[in-house]
Amino acid sequence: MRAFWALTFGLLLSAGPVFAQPSLQARIDAAAPGDTIVVTGGTHEGPFVVDTPLVLRGRDRPHLKGDEQTHIVAVDAADVTVEGFRITGSGTDLGEDHAGVMVRAPRVTVRDNRLSEVLHGVYVKGEPRAVVVENVIEGPPTVTRRLAPDEARRHDCSVPPEGGDCAVPLPVPQRGNGIHLWNALHSTVTHNTVHHTRDGVYFSHSDHAYAAHNTIHDVRYGLHYMYSDDNTFEHNRFFDNESGSALMYSARIAVRHNVFRNNRSQRGYGLLLQTVDESRFAHNRMVQNGTGVYLENSTRNTFADNVVASNYRGVRFTGSSMENRFGRNVIRGNLNTATVAGASATNEWHLDGRGNYWGPRGLLDVNADGVSELPHRTVDLFGARRETFPYVDLLAGSPGLSLLADALARVPDTDIPTLTDTHPLVEPPDHSEAEEAAGLGAVGTLGIVLLTVGAVALRRRVA
Structure with a gap:
C-alpha cells in the first residue's frame, strides 16, 4: 500500500506541468480559425500577435500589458474581434506607429476596450472594413x-x-492619435471616447468611412481629416480641444448633427475646411469657439440648418473659397459676425430663397412668409487689419463700433467688406436653438477674444 501511494504521488508530481495554465499567446497560437478565446480577469504579459481568424474576448476586463517596446496587440489575420480588455503599455516610437491595437488585416473589429498609456490607441493600416466601436482611449x-x-x-x-x-x-x-485610419476604406468608427491624445480621430486616404456618436475632448484636433472622400460624420461631440476639426483636401463629405464646442486655442476653430469641395454640413452646432466656421480654398459646399453662436468670430472666409451656399442657419451672438475681406462674390447666403437668421433687428416681413423683404448686411470693419494689428480685436463688440457697423450696414455699395443676405429669416428655424444661442451671452465671447489676443501678443513677443 505504501508503494502504491508513493507511485501515485510521484505521478501527480510529474504530471504537474501538464496542467499548468498556458500563456495567452500560446492559446492564440493554438486556436483554430473561427474559435472564441475567453480570457477571464488578471494581467497577461504581452505583446500579442493574432494571426488566425478568431474572437478574443475579455471577461471581467482582463489586462493586456505591453512591453513598452512595440504594439500591444497586432492583428495580422482577417475577421478577428478583440473586445472587453484593458490594454496598456505600447511603445512610443512614432516612426514605427506603435499602438495599443495595430490592425493589419481586413474586417477586424475592436470593441469595448479601455486603452491607456498608448501612443496610438487603435491604428488601422491599409486594410478595409475595420470596425472600431465603444472603446475608451486615453493618452499619453x-x-x-x-x-x-x-x-x-x-x-x-x-x-x-x-x-x-x-x-x-x-x-x-x-503623441499618437486616439484612432488612426490610413488607407482604411469602408471603416466604421462609432461610440468611442478619446481624450489627451494628439488628435482624436485621424483619417488619411480613407474613403467611404462612417463615424458617429464619438466623444472627443482635450486633444489637438478632435477630427483630423486628409485626402478622404465620400465619408459621413454625424452625432459626434468635439469639445475643449485646441480645434474641433481640421478637414483638408477632401470631397463629398456629409457632416451633420455634430457639436463643436469650446475649442479655443489661438486658432481654435469649430469647423475648419481647407480645400474641401462639394460637401454638405447640416444641423451642426458650432458654439463658444475661437472661430465657428472657417473656409479656405473650399468650393461648392452647402451649409444648412446649423447654429453658429457665441464664438469670437462666427464665420471666416478667404478669397479662394467660392460657390459655397449658406441657408437656414442661425448665426448670432458672435463677437464678430463674419470676416469676409476679399471673399468671393460667388458665395450665396440663401438656399431656395431662404436665408439665415442673424437676429431680430431691422427685419420687415410684409407678406408673412418668414423671409424679410429687407436684406441683412454684416460689415467687416477691421478686415485684414486683424492679422497685422491683433490688438484691434480688443475693440470688438464695443458700443461705438457696434453703432458704426449698424450705420454702415444700412449704406449699400461702400468700399468696406460686407456680407449681404438678401433673404434673411425673420425667425430662427428652431426657436430652442436660437434661445440657447442667445443665452450663451457675451461674457464667454469676450473671454475668448481676450484669450485669443493675449495668445497672439505673447507669441509675437516670444518670437
Whole structure:
C-alpha cells in the first residue's frame, strides 16, 4: 500500500506541468480559425500577435500589458474581434506607429476596450472594413526625463536640488492619435471616447468611412481629416480641444448633427475646411469657439440648418473659397459676425430663397412668409487689419463700433467688406436653438477674444 501511494504521488508530481495554465499567446497560437478565446480577469504579459481568424474576448476586463517596446496587440489575420480588455503599455516610437491595437488585416473589429498609456490607441493600416466601436482611449504614455526641481514640481515629482528623473507625459507633438485610419476604406468608427491624445480621430486616404456618436475632448484636433472622400460624420461631440476639426483636401463629405464646442486655442476653430469641395454640413452646432466656421480654398459646399453662436468670430472666409451656399442657419451672438475681406462674390447666403437668421433687428416681413423683404448686411470693419494689428480685436463688440457697423450696414455699395443676405429669416428655424444661442451671452465671447489676443501678443513677443 505504501508503494502504491508513493507511485501515485510521484505521478501527480510529474504530471504537474501538464496542467499548468498556458500563456495567452500560446492559446492564440493554438486556436483554430473561427474559435472564441475567453480570457477571464488578471494581467497577461504581452505583446500579442493574432494571426488566425478568431474572437478574443475579455471577461471581467482582463489586462493586456505591453512591453513598452512595440504594439500591444497586432492583428495580422482577417475577421478577428478583440473586445472587453484593458490594454496598456505600447511603445512610443512614432516612426514605427506603435499602438495599443495595430490592425493589419481586413474586417477586424475592436470593441469595448479601455486603452491607456498608448501612443496610438487603435491604428488601422491599409486594410478595409475595420470596425472600431465603444472603446475608451486615453493618452499619453509617460517617458522618463531628467528635470530641474521647479519643472519637476509641475509634474508632481520630487527630485534633489541638482535635479533628477521623473515620469512625464509625452509632449503633444510626440503623441499618437486616439484612432488612426490610413488607407482604411469602408471603416466604421462609432461610440468611442478619446481624450489627451494628439488628435482624436485621424483619417488619411480613407474613403467611404462612417463615424458617429464619438466623444472627443482635450486633444489637438478632435477630427483630423486628409485626402478622404465620400465619408459621413454625424452625432459626434468635439469639445475643449485646441480645434474641433481640421478637414483638408477632401470631397463629398456629409457632416451633420455634430457639436463643436469650446475649442479655443489661438486658432481654435469649430469647423475648419481647407480645400474641401462639394460637401454638405447640416444641423451642426458650432458654439463658444475661437472661430465657428472657417473656409479656405473650399468650393461648392452647402451649409444648412446649423447654429453658429457665441464664438469670437462666427464665420471666416478667404478669397479662394467660392460657390459655397449658406441657408437656414442661425448665426448670432458672435463677437464678430463674419470676416469676409476679399471673399468671393460667388458665395450665396440663401438656399431656395431662404436665408439665415442673424437676429431680430431691422427685419420687415410684409407678406408673412418668414423671409424679410429687407436684406441683412454684416460689415467687416477691421478686415485684414486683424492679422497685422491683433490688438484691434480688443475693440470688438464695443458700443461705438457696434453703432458704426449698424450705420454702415444700412449704406449699400461702400468700399468696406460686407456680407449681404438678401433673404434673411425673420425667425430662427428652431426657436430652442436660437434661445440657447442667445443665452450663451457675451461674457464667454469676450473671454475668448481676450484669450485669443493675449495668445497672439505673447507669441509675437516670444518670437
